[in-house]
Amino acid sequence: MLEMDALDPAAVAMKLPLTATRLRDRMLETGTTQEDLADAVGATQGAISQILTGMTRRSRLLPAIATFLAVNLDWLVGTSDQMIEMFDADGEDISEDDLALIRAGRSDKRLLKPEQLEAKPTALVTSHVPISESQDEDDELVDVMEIDLAFGMGGGGYLELPVKKKPRRFTRGWLRLFTQAPPSQIFIAQGIGDSMAPTIQNADIVIIDTSDTRLTMGDQIWAAAYGQTGVIKRLLPMPNGGVKIKSDNPLVESEMAYDGELHVIGKVVAVVRKMSGL
Template sequence: MIKSDRVAERMRELGMSQSALAREVGVTQQTIGKVVTGQSANSSHLHKIARVLQTSPAYLTGEIDDPREDAFIPPTPAEIAAQMGLVKVEEIDLSIGMGLGFLDENVMERVDRWIPEDWVRNFTHSAVAHLSIVKPQGDSMYPTINDRDIVMIDRSQQIIDRQEGIWALNYGGLGTIKRVRVLPDGKYKLMADNPQVPPEVAADGEVSVIGRVAGVFRRT
């Protein structure tokens, strides 16, 4: 968004009137007037206005504080990440357990994490917007998933179509990660990889799928 005060400041420094700026940019004085008064903060003429005012678009939009035309513009986090081969994946604190943990999507925390795209693509080709990472707690999925490993969940897959695949689930208001087998009567057998943890059987309607576990990053 254009900072109207910066446009007005540059006009004063250059001794330029609204009509003169409008003439140089090739628009009406009313158009420039709206920019200067803050009524038009998204002008399509930003680059022309910046050039005439001998500054940069980044200065007029408040991205940098140096008004020089050749001022250094630092790369954005997204640009740096792209150069490093990273993608942004949302980390969700669902308090998912291996056992069970309390699950309340209204209070769960979300934090953006930058992780290597190559690592993501080892497990899934789903759009990054459909992926989340979580740090589950407990030992019921040991040795496949250890306590506090980083687990990637593909939220685009919410229909259990892989017998004994590993899924992140909402089970009776609780978050859990389990292997799932669909039984002939439509119920779900929730199985732990830890042989000391007995399986549970859940009726259809007691379980909703958060997503498929697409990958595990082992924490050492």
């Protein structure tokens, strides 16, 4: 029988965030315990409990949780009301990238339950939206959380959790120049050091898309937790299962991470730099 230590009377009486409610529902539906989920995503049961009780609303674990529970991330985090079970016609797990290609009709894969795509999410139905409405949406101001720590681009800044954050306001259209991820899955952070120079300079602001954590394309720039530090590096998956951690500065030697030493937080999709002399 599935047990959740979070289901005490106080927690039930409290109005939980949508993500917490949906996570509980999916765990009950699949018979997944907190211990199962924690082991699967490489977290502590305490971290899972914080999501289930609403203490943590924007966890970096959510993409991995959605993958393990075989459900689309947009539904889990509340940016879509359309729940899709992430299996293909052969019963194999599919990724968010696979789902996007299936939606676009550019994949040989088919959903195990294709009827789940019959009612398309509002966010994807744009062809009949008047231009004026689309422009208004692009002009909408949305909050993006700034991570209150310096991701190390040199020796690395100490990674303390829970990470303190504060909101910054951007237009939705400007963010879409870099990523289609919902604002709740986009973070900004300031790097320190010169190991990624000249690509990223000291004190540059980076925009991180946390909906993308799978190292499927080599030599991209990622934000990650490595040991007790936050790093921004090029990450290259290796045939032996390790990940090469590379710097753009040729004076900085590459490192190798193995067996869960590296946790990918998200892909760096943009660098914002103040021009000197301005």
